[in-house]
Amino acid sequence: xxxxxxxxxxxxxxxxxxxxxxxxxxxxxxxxxxxxxxxxxxxxxxxxxxxxxxxxxxxxxxxxxxxxxxxxxxxxxxxxxxxxxxxxxxxxxxxxxxxxxxxxxxxxxxxxxxxxxxxxxxxxxxxxxxxxxxxxxxxxxxxxxxxxxxxxxxxxxxxxxxxxxxxxxxxxxxxxxxxxxxxxxxxxxxxxxxxxxxxxxxxxxxxxxxxxxxxxxxxxxxxxxxxxxxxxxxxxxxxxxxxxxxxxxxxxxxxxxxxxxxxxxxxxxxxxxxxxxxxxxxxxxxxxxxxxxxxxxxxxxxxxxxxxxxxxxxxxxxxxxxxxxxxxxxxxxxxxxxxxxxxxxxxxxxxxxxxxxxxxxxxxxxxxxxxxxxxxxxxxxxxxxxxxxxxxxxxxxxxxxx
Numbered sequence: 001x002x003x004x005x006x007x008x009x010x011x012x013x014x015x016x017x018x019x020x021x022x023x024x025x026x027x028x029x030x031x032x033x034x035x036x037x038x039x040x041x042x043x044x045x046x047x048x049x050x051x052x053x054x055x056x057x058x059x060x061x062x063x064x065x066x067x068x069x070x071x072x073x074x075x076x077x078x079x080x081x082x083x084x085x086x087x088x089x090x091x092x093x094x095x096x097x098x099x100x101x102x103x104x105x106x107x108x109x110x111x112x113x114x115x116x117x118x119x120x121x122x123x124x125x126x127x128x129x130x131x132x133x134x135x136x137x138x139x140x141x142x143x144x145x146x147x148x149x150x151x152x153x154x155x156x157x158x159x160x161x162x163x164x165x166x167x168x169x170x171x172x173x174x175x176x177x178x179x180x181x182x183x184x185x186x187x188x189x190x191x192x193x194x195x196x197x198x199x200x201x202x203x204x205x206x207x208x209x210x211x212x213x214x215x216x217x218x219x220x221x222x223x224x225x226x227x228x229x230x231x232x233x234x235x236x237x238x239x240x241x242x243x244x245x246x247x248x249x250x251x252x253x254x255x256x257x258x259x260x261x262x263x264x265x266x267x268x269x270x271x272x273x274x275x276x277x278x279x280x281x282x283x284x285x286x287x288x289x290x291x292x293x294x295x296x297x298x299x300x301x302x303x304x305x306x307x308x309x310x311x312x313x314x315x316x317x318x319x320x321x322x323x324x325x326x327x328x329x330x331x332x333x334x335x336x337x338x339x340x341x342x343x344x345x346x347x348x349x350x351x352x353x354x355x356x357x358x359x360x361x362x363x364x365x366x367x368x369x370x371x372x373x374x375x376x377x378x379x380x381x382x383x384x385x386x387x388x389x390x391x392x393x394x395x396x397x398x399x400x401x402x
Contacts, residue, residue: 001036002372003097006057008041009083009105013049015194016267017213018292019125022171023102025192028056029363040091042083063088071147077104077154084108098370104128104155111164119371122165123189126288127178129156134286138217167369172290174313187369190362191290195299198350203340205278205302207237208333211270212293214242214263220249222283227252229326230281231259236337241265241273274301279336281305281329287312295357298349302341305332315356319349
């Protein structure tokens with residue numbers, strides 16, 4: 001079996017926020033296609049879900065993130081410098097298998113001389129300096145605002161490290177255009193997600209919903225804007241759902257009679273709300289990466305009303321009602337509140353999502369751009385002829401031909 005090292009910036013299970021959702025379901029899809037995954041993970045507070053991770057990766061390694069490092073010292077971004085590990089490097093050198101670095105976060109050893117002959121691919125989840133610049137603009141607290149500004153400056157300079165990768169796997173078409181400037185061997189590999197297939201959520205729901213990790217400035221700012229400008233005036237009750245909201249958002253929701261905030265829900269509870277909602281309203285002030293909450297809303301929910309930044313570069317605008325002005329968003333919500341979600345709407349959406357966002361197809365694309373030729377284990381497999389047992393993905397692994 002072809003071997004692959006995956007370096008994750010966090011423990012990817014439970015898969016309950018953007019980046020780890022992509023990592024966990026990518027690892028799962030690769031494993032199902034016959035890839036022998038060794039998963040390296042940095043941890044800094046999340047529980048170790050070994051039993052679940054063992055089902056998708058044959059070998060698990062954990063490394064403590066060095067969160068004590070001063071984020072303002074040196075030129076290496078804090079998100080990278082705090083994930084440096086000599087033990088990780090030693091473990092990577094136990095074989096010659098390709099290495100998948102998940103995000104710039106994990107690229108501390110990308111240009112290390114000991115890995116010069118290894119095939120290295122970097123999965124980009126965002127244009128990170130754009131993401132951090134937007135976090136700065138959304139943040140209300142001075143210290144965090146300053147940290148985000150300095151980190152964005154460092155990340156913009158550090159991004160040139162991507163030329164050391166053999167290939168870059170960008171998460172959106174828009175990001176692909178950006179990273180082609182850093183590495184001409186950049187490919188668009190769509191986001192991996194928790195949905196096997198689109199499910200029909202029924203004709204009607206009783207509320208409108210906004211969901212997201214409310215500890216993230218981008219999300220709680222969007223939630224506050226929607227509560228003030230849209231949900232306050234909606235004829236349908238509104239629910240804002242997500243973990244760890246700031247006090248300002250809780251206070252605001254408590255002051256608006258038809259807005260309810262639900263906090264610290266598990267993934268299944270969020271999915272249930274998405275299904276039950278009549279309209280999923282999603283709004284963002286930045287267009288970095290791809291919003292996995294949008295994919296969840298489209299796979300599981302009924303109507304989706306979004307702003308243009310939410311779908312920019314995703315090719316998903318045809319499945320949504322796109323409005324940018326808050327008055328237009330409210331008008332669209334009111335219009336859709338009177339309409340049933342139809343079988344035709346569902347079938348159109350299901351066909352498109354299955355064609356463009358299948359985890360299996362994305363995994364096959366990723367396999368096709370990774371060169372496993374240096375793997376000793378693969379060489380042994382070739383010689384023994386065991387590779388024939390992988391005939392179900394032979395078209396994807398055709399470049400392994402003897």
